[in-house]
Structures are given as structure tokens and as C-alpha cells.
Amino acid sequence: MSELPISSPYRSTPDAPVTNEVRDQLSRQLNDAYSAGKIGEDDFRARLDTLFGAHRLGELIPVVQGLPPLQTYAAPEIVVSNGGQPGELTTARDGSKLTLVTGGALIGAVILIVILLVILL
Numbered sequence: 001m002s003e004l005p006i007s008s009p010y011r012s013t014p015d016a017p018v019t020n021e022v023r024d025q026l027s028r029q030l031n032d033a034y035s036a037g038k039i040g041e042d043d044f045r046a047r048l049d050t051l052f053g054a055h056r057l058g059e060l061i062p063v064v065q066g067l068p069p070l071q072t073y074a075a076p077e078i079v080v081s082n083g084g085q086p087g088e089l090t091t092a093r094d095g096s097k098l099t100l101v102t103g104g105a106l107i108g109a110v111i112l113i114v115i116l117l118v119i120l121l
Helices: 020-035 040-054 057-064 094-119
Strands: none
Touching: 020 040, 020 057, 040 057
């Protein structure tokens, strides 16, 4: 019995032709599994032979069985690490620039008020 779910294209549409895109994807998956040591050399070669000899998706069931599932999503931006310390949401900003701008605006406002008072009085 096949361990693939019925929603798998290899089981749901077994008579569909094998496209180059499917071959490339499965070839990458096989290479990754072989590189990670999840399948042996003989199994790797046999699966590649089956992959490149297949004409219909149903013929690829022995190739995809036992392979780790393909990741079909990208990690959300909030989960991706930016290299900061744990618990630190953003990099700390230097407050000296903000202090300088605020102080300059305050001094400018005081000078403006003094000038207006001198003119009016």
C-alpha cells in the first residue's frame, strides 16, 4: 500500500505526463536526500533511473516514497532571525540625535518668543 496521501498528484492523477519541472524538482529532492544520507547510493541510482525513465506520474510513486516532504511555504518574516539578541525586537537606536533635534527646536522656540516680545513691547 502506498504511503502517499490520495491528494498527492502521483496518486490522484497517475496518468498525467511527467513534465520537466517535476523531473527537476524530484531530482533536487533526491540529491538532497542522498547528500543528507537519507538514502543509499544504490537506492539513489535506482530512483534516478526510474525518474528519468517514467512517462506518467503514477510511475514516480516508488521514487517519491520515503523522501522528506517538500517545503511548500516560505518562513514568515517575523520568524526569520535578523541576528539580534534573543528578546531584542529591534536594534537599539542612538538617542543623541533625537536629543539634539529636540533641544534645538526648544531653543529656537524660546528665541522666537523673546524676539516677538521685544518687538511687541
